[in-house]
Amino acid sequence: MQTEARHVPTSATRDRAAPDKTEVVLAARDVTKSFGAVHALKGVNFDVHRGQVTTLFGENGAGKSTLMKILSGVHLPTSGELILDGKPLAIKSTVEAREQGISIIHQELSLAPNMNVRDNIFMGREIMGPRGVNFAEEERQCRALMAELEEDIDPLTPVEDLRLGQQQIVEIARALSVNSRILIMDEPTSALSASEVEVLFKVIHDLKARGVSIVYISHHLEEALEITDHAVVLRDGVMTAYAPRAEIDLEWIVRNMVGENFDLGSPPEVEFGDVALSIRNLSVPPAGRGFRWWIGCRWICVRARSFASMV
Ligand SMILES: Nc1ncnc2c1ncn2[C@@H]1O[C@H](COP(=O)(O)OP(=O)(O)O)[C@@H](O)[C@H]1O
Ligand SMILES: [Mg+2]
Numbered sequence: 517m518q519t520e521a522r523h524v525p526t527s528a529t530r531d532r533a534a535p536d537k538t539e540v541v542l543a544a545r546d547v548t549k550s551f552g553a554v555h556a557l558k559g560v561n562f563d564v565h566r567g568q569v570t571t572l573f574g575e576n577g578a579g580k581s582t583l584m585k586i587l588s589g590v591h592l593p594t595s596g597e598l599i600l601d602g603k604p605l606a607i608k609s610t611v612e613a614r615e616q617g618i619s620i621i622h623q624e625l626s627l628a629p630n631m632n633v634r635d636n637i638f639m640g641r642e643i644m645g646p647r648g649v650n651f652a653e654e655e656r657q658c659r660a661l662m663a664e665l666e667e668d669i670d671p672l673t674p675v676e677d678l679r680l681g682q683q684q685i686v687e688i689a690r691a692l693s694v695n696s697r698i699l700i701m702d703e704p705t706s707a708l709s710a711s712e713v714e715v716l717f718k719v720i721h722d723l724k725a726r727g728v729s730i731v732y733i734s735h736h737l738e739e740a741l742e743i744t745d746h747a748v749v750l751r752d753g754v755m756t757a758y759a760p761r762a763e764i765d766l767e768w769i770v771r772n773m774v775g776e777n778f779d780l781g782s783p784p785e786v787e788f789g790d791v792a793l794s795i796r797n798l799s800v801p802p803a804g805r806g807f808r809w810w811i812g813c814r815w816i817c818v819r820a821r822s823f824a825s826m827v
Contacts, residue, residue, distance in 0.1 A: 538565040538566065538568060538745075538746075539565065539566040540563045540564065540565060540566070541564055541565065541566045541600070541601060541697070541698060541729050542563075542564040542587065542598070542599070542600050542605075542618070542698055542729070543561070543562065543563050543564070543598070543599040544560060544561060544562040544583065544586065544587065544593075544596065544597075544598055544599075545561055545596055545597050545598075545599060546559045546560070546561060546595070546596040546597070547559070547560045547561075547562070547583070547586060547593045547595070547596030547597070547598075548560075548593065548594045548595045548596055549579075549582050549583075549586060549591060549593055549594050549753075550594045555753055556579045556582040556753050557579045557582055557583055557586075557593075557594075557753045558752075558753040558754050559596070559754070560579070560583060560596075560750070560753070560754070560755050561755060562583060562587075562748060562755065563746075563758075564587075564698060564729050564731055565729060565745065565746055566727060566729050567724050567725075567726075567727045567728065567729060568724065568729060568730070568745035568746060569720065569724065569730045569731075569732050569743045569744055569745045569746070570729070570730070570731050570732070570744075570745065570746045570747075570748060571731075571732045571733070571734070571740050571741075571743075571744040571746070571747050571748070572584070572731060572732070572733045572748050572749075572750060573733075573737065573740070573747060573748070573749045573750070573769050573772070573773055574749060574750035574751060574773055575751070575773050575774065577752075578750040578751055578752060578753070578773075579750050579752075579753040580702070580733050580750055581623055581702055581733070583750070584620060584700045584702050584731065584733065585620070586598070587613075587618065587620075587698075587700060587731070588607075588610055588613045588618055588619065588620035588700055589607040589608065589609050589610045589611070589612050589613030589614075589618070590610055590620070592608065600616060600618075614694055614696070617696050617697035617698055618696060618697075618698045618700070619691045619694045619696035619698070619699055619700065620691070620699075620700040620701075620702065621687055621688055621690075621691045621699070621700065621701045621702060621704050622687070622702055623702040623703040623706075623733075625680075625683055625684065625687055626687070627675045627683055627686060627687060628675065629674070629675050629676035630674060630675075630676060631674065631675060632671065632672045632673060632674050632675065633658060633662075633669055633670070633671050633672070633673050633675060633678075633686050633689075634651070634654050634655050634658045634671035634672060635654075636675055636686055636690065637654070637657075637658055637661070637671075637686065637689055637690045637693050638654045638657075638658075638693070641693075641694070642654070643657075654671075655671045655672075657693065658671035658689070658693075659671060661689040661692055661693055662685075662689065664692070664719060665685050665688065665689060665692075665715055665716070665719065666715045667682065667685045667712070667715075669682055669685065669686070680707040681707040681708045681709055681712055683707070684704065684705075684706070684707045684708055685708070685712065687704075688701075688704055688716065688719075692719070696728065697727065697728055697729065698728070698729045698730075698731070699723065699728055699729070699730050699731070700730075700731040701730065701731065701732050701733065702733045703733055703734060703735065704716065704732075704734075705734060705736065705739065706734075706735070713739065717742065717743055720732075720743055721743075730743075732744070737766055737769050737770070738766060741761070741764075741765075741766065741769075744761050745760065745761055746758065746759070746760055746761065747759055747760075747761065747764050747768075747769065749769065749772035749773055751772065751773060751774075751775065756772045756773075757772040788819050789819050790819065791817060791818070791819055792818050792819060793816070793817070793818040794815075794816070794817050794818075795815070795816040795817075796815050797815075798816065
């Protein structure tokens with residue numbers, strides 16, 4: 517087990533230096549973001565290190581995606597500032613962020629299902645030739661990206677015919693096609709198979725070797741630890757801890773995600789009541805056409821005053 521976690525209350529972090537000497541390429545300083553009455557971020561400091569993977573951990577609703585959307589031009593912060601290469605950065609759109617070399621793979625897929633893979637990847641950034649769009653070059657680059665991601669997807673396949681994991685690969689390919697120097701990945705592996713995750717991690721290692729900085733978010737904590745160089749934990753819009761990989765373990769992450777009162781050992785004692793909801797053999801159709809059905813869940817049972825059980 518590791519040594520004591522470094523708890524960093526927001527007020528104390530404001531003027532604090534980065535946790536190590538690695539060069540900080542992009543930083544958020546005292547960033548807040550409110551959506552009406554919801555204060556999603558409450559004075560967050562966040563550093564992205566050059567050529568390294570900074571992983572952002574936190575429970576659902578902690579503010580991870582909001583912070584990433586601010587770093588990538590989707591949202592403007594309510595207050596606070598962004599600093600790129602030591603200079604204040606003002607970005608008002610994802611296009612402006614991309615011009616600065618910052619791209620994001622969104623948690624929610626943002627592909628046009630009725631368009632093919634090639635057109636999704638180059639949408640809004642078409643490669644122009646003397647006689648209009650150079651589709652052949654786009655297709656060549658698309659094939660190269662698919663080869664890099666070891667995915668056998670034809671560039672002309674409509675996205676709606678791909679399974680969810682493959683759609684996520686297309687989303688990743690689109691971000692890679694931009695050649696960003698800062699790449700934000702918000703839950704990129706949620707629909708990927710184990711072998712696809714392995715390939716993505718290989719790609720991340722290659723990107724790091726080329727000096728690309730990665731910001732990585734995942735609910736798969738152990739998996740994320742495999743590639744993490746720096747860990748940052750957000751809880752209720754506040755940064756609760758940061759540390760380099762060598763100083764942390766799974767318990768450190770969970771403790772900082774949920775607070776000091778966590779207890780992984782003993783389930784709470786509850787009396788199981790009557791069945792309130794029971795779903796059996798829930799299945800959903802695979803992406804695209806065809807008659808195969810994917811069994812998603814054999815049985816969900818929700819009882820009064822109990823946890824949901826799933827088999
Ligand atoms: N566009 C929005 N409008 C209103 N509330 C939002 C919006 N985006 C996020 N929130 C709220 O901000 C909080 C943080 O959300 P989010 O950043 O998505 O968390 P996470 O990615 O850590 O799960 C949540 O309470 C969420 O409901
Ligand atoms: Mg999120």
